[in-house]
Amino acid sequence: MKALARWTGQRIHYAWIVAGAVFLALLTAAGVRSMPGVLLVPLMNDLGWDRATISFAISVGIALYGLTGPFAAAVMQRFGIRRTLLAALFLLSLSVASTTLVRTPWQMVLTWGVLTGVGTGTVALVLGATVVNRWFKKRRGLAMGLLTASTATGQLVFLPILASMVETTGWRTASLVVAAATAAVIPIIFLLVPEHPADVSVRPFGAETDDSGVPSRGNPLTNAFAALGRGVRKPVFWLLWSSFFVCGLSTNGLIGTHMIALCLDHGLPEVKAAGLLAAMGLLDLVGTTLSGWLSDRYDNRMLLAWYYGLRGLSLLFLPFSDFSFFELSLFAVFYGLDWIATVPPTVRLATESFGDGDAPILFGWISAGHQLGAATAAFGAGLLRSELDSYLHAFLIAGAACILIAITLLGARWGRDPAVAPAGE
Numbered sequence: 001m002k003a004l005a006r007w008t009g010q011r012i013h014y015a016w017i018v019a020g021a022v023f024l025a026l027l028t029a030a031g032v033r034s035m036p037g038v039l040l041v042p043l044m045n046d047l048g049w050d051r052a053t054i055s056f057a058i059s060v061g062i063a064l065y066g067l068t069g070p071f072a073a074a075v076m077q078r079f080g081i082r083r084t085l086l087a088a089l090f091l092l093s094l095s096v097a098s099t100t101l102v103r104t105p106w107q108m109v110l111t112w113g114v115l116t117g118v119g120t121g122t123v124a125l126v127l128g129a130t131v132v133n134r135w136f137k138k139r140r141g142l143a144m145g146l147l148t149a150s151t152a153t154g155q156l157v158f159l160p161i162l163a164s165m166v167e168t169t170g171w172r173t174a175s176l177v178v179a180a181a182t183a184a185v186i187p188i189i190f191l192l193v194p195e196h197p198a199d200v201s202v203r204p205f206g207a208e209t210d211d212s213g214v215p216s217r218g219n220p221l222t223n224a225f226a227a228l229g230r231g232v233r234k235p236v237f238w239l240l241w242s243s244f245f246v247c248g249l250s251t252n253g254l255i256g257t258h259m260i261a262l263c264l265d266h267g268l269p270e271v272k273a274a275g276l277l278a279a280m281g282l283l284d285l286v287g288t289t290l291s292g293w294l295s296d297r298y299d300n301r302m303l304l305a306w307y308y309g310l311r312g313l314s315l316l317f318l319p320f321s322d323f324s325f326f327e328l329s330l331f332a333v334f335y336g337l338d339w340i341a342t343v344p345p346t347v348r349l350a351t352e353s354f355g356d357g358d359a360p361i362l363f364g365w366i367s368a369g370h371q372l373g374a375a376t377a378a379f380g381a382g383l384l385r386s387e388l389d390s391y392l393h394a395f396l397i398a399g400a401a402c403i404l405i406a407i408t409l410l411g412a413r414w415g416r417d418p419a420v421a422p423a424g425e
Helices: 002-008 014-047 051-081 079-099 103-122 125-135 141-170 171-192 220-231 235-249 252-265 270-295 302-318 325-338 344-388 391-412
Strands: none
Touching: 002 079, 014 051, 014 079, 014 103, 014 125, 014 141, 014 171, 014 252, 051 079, 051 103, 051 125, 051 220, 051 252, 051 344, 079 125, 079 171, 079 270, 125 141, 125 235, 125 252, 141 171, 141 270, 141 344, 220 344, 235 252, 235 302, 235 344, 235 391, 252 270, 252 344, 252 391, 270 302, 270 325, 270 344, 270 391, 302 344, 344 391
């Protein structure tokens, strides 16, 4: 790694090499996390379970995906990003492969719920926040935007392929392909990602002093709860937590899990529906990267309010559309550009409010709110669809929640005016 760092030193800072490798890990985890949307109906047809049963297993995975975050951040600070990431990728590959053996609902909860939840929860946005805080002093918003966009890119890469494979070879083959793709990332992380910038004789990008590279002390579990104790005393924590709950409620819990099933209800074939999600992923790749650039330059509170407001309007529009090519394309543009554009300004506000030390762990707790919201939508939308034979109410609830949180963010008393970084920071 040192030789590569010296060779790239005159061309590109090694922080961007690390970011690229972590992007691949996040991309693969995003592919795993997006699979339930493709597998929901095939699992119902193959195993004979109802929608609520499968939605429950998915919601458990989403909840653990979020709840793992703060503890994963503490483990990374104590034992290192590299070790934690390698272990998580191994667990994720093994757990996805084991899903092909499920025969009962509890096995579905164990594999798609518990194991993939813990694995993807470690290889998630909290990983991106930890890497950005350690490897970047400038361009943090842009770097976080790029890493966050890996979620969209993972969806873009995996969804059409998975939908086609499920249709032609079955859902078990698709699961094995994703497990193999996850395992293929392990040697890339091993070869390219050092623990600290000092390990390859460089400074963090934009830093004027060397990185100390000193790990945190103490028990990771204790550290995670200690940081939470400090964070909950500040109103900004609850504002960010609540907004991220709504973010999860209106993204991967609802659209990520149920969009394909909604399209099937309106007569769209599964492959075309997956293609729509992939197109939204491509748009989100642009939108989230742009959001990172904007978060380095403008008021992040105002950005969040705009993002949630526009997302809410798009969700209220969709169930009343005629699901024609034009109206679905209109929804895909507005929603896709906004899908997870909320992450860079949320990370930025967390870092400014809590400092470099606590911010990754507290962002993990804030992300837990995101996934609890997503789990609520994943299970709740499935239940509403089973009971009322329609997704209408789920979309109305999510859209109204987005608009309400936008108004709350605009009117909230933050207690301090988070500094907007100068242009170029």
